[in-house]
Amino acid sequence: MMREPLPEPSLLKASLVVESPCIFLDLRGELDLCSVNELPREDFSSRPDLDTVLIDLGELTFCDLTGLRALVAFRRIHQAQGRTVVVVSATPFIWRLMRLCGITDRLELARPAVAAA
Numbered sequence: 001m002m003r004e005p006l007p008e009p010s011l012l013k014a015s016l017v018v019e020s021p022c023i024f025l026d027l028r029g030e031l032d033l034c035s036v037n038e039l040p041r042e043d044f045s046s047r048p049d050l051d052t053v054l055i056d057l058g059e060l061t062f063c064d065l066t067g068l069r070a071l072v073a074f075r076r077i078h079q080a081q082g083r084t085v086v087v088v089s090a091t092p093f094i095w096r097l098m099r100l101c102g103i104t105d106r107l108e109l110a111r112p113a114v115a116a117a
Helices: 065-079 092-100
Strands: 012-019 022-031 052-063 084-090
Touching (some): 052 065, 052 092, 065 084, 084 092
Parallel strands (some): 022 052, 052 084
């Protein structure tokens, strides 16, 4: 008897918190072709009180081109609602990946804080 393989657990943890006037999206783990469908899709069009989206990628350990496209699409959805979308934290790997792929002009990036010497 042949058994169907069990689905692998997702390597992406996505947390979305809505607290007026902000939407907070926290992504941890791996954002790639296998996990991109786990990104929240709600546009909150019925919530005119929400004017800012903050994206935390500080615990995102891997991202491929599909994941970057999903982030840009997420930004586009919320900008269409008149919201400002800002990446507030990202690992050096993710910062570099976004810069190398030329999407820093599509995603507003809060600059990482520089530690005092």
